[in-house]
């Protein structure tokens with residue numbers, strides 16, 4: 427039985443829960459079924475009550491109190507506990523049919539998406555044939571106003587790219603809170619970032635090189651990306667992002683039903699495309715015959 431899901435990720439406050447809520451409204455308005463999973467053990471307020479909530483398994487508050495851990499250590503403990511108790515997910519998700527879109531709301535701690543191996547293990551359980559076998563699309567949210575700053579744009583893009591490389595599932599980048607991008611100037615600025623290439627950063631580095639006072643010391647986040655001593659690093663980072671061809675973002679305004687619908691269509695298409703491309707089972711004799719021919 428095919429299953430379909432969207433894993434909603436991104437830094438703290440990027441608008442993940444708000445997007446989940448807009449998605450649920452949109453699906454309901456279009457008579458589609460969804461199953462909402464909250465995997466943030468610290469989340470408290472929801473517009474739509476989750477159908478499955480990690481807090482029914484373990485809560486961050488309890489972990490911090492009982493284990494004497496801080497919020498980040500506590501979150502990692504909660505996820506390790508979840509990985510030891512995957513039946514919690516399996517029992518709830520296994521009976522779902524292909525009619526459902528499973529929406530999984532993730533926590534915002536950035537380390538989950540960058541270097542610790544917890545998320546890949548979880549995603550493997552969700553997607554693996556023989557386990558839950560969900561056709562999953564990862565949606566990574568970044569705030570639109572946050573990225574109209576080169577340093578933050580490249581930092582955010584690198585974190586999105588790190589999640590994409592770690593998880594190996596279809597991946598969609600989303601610029602959230604588009605309603606906060608004001609006026610023509612804001613929109614024009616943003617446009618430069620929506621389909622950027624290496625020269626976006628390169629131009630800036632050239633300009634900065636002329637202004638450089640020679641100290642090489644960064645004054646603020648902008649100058650970290652501008653200082654001439656960082657020029658080569660900037661170029662290398664921009665080249666890396668460019669060569670992965672992944673710096674494309676969908677614009678999301680949760681107050682606009684069409685915008686939510688467009689993002690959902692993209693997620694649907696990414697899932698379906700990936701499903702169609704799934705490698706054939708190498709042990710399937712029919713496939714072996716075809717290859718021999």
Ligand SMILES: Nc1nc2c(ncn2[C@@H]2O[C@H](COP(=O)(O)OP(=O)(O)OP(=O)(O)O)[C@@H](O)[C@H]2O)c(=O)[nH]1
Nearest residue numbers: 437438439440441442443444533534603604605680
């Ligand atoms: N103006 C505006 N505010 C938004 C939008 N989406 C979310 N917010 C606000 O941003 C704040 C964070 O939104 P959440 O949806 O809780 O973000 P989150 O990514 O789930 O946050 P964490 O779970 O803490 O990581 C809240 O105050 C929201 O009301 C949006 O599209 N536009």
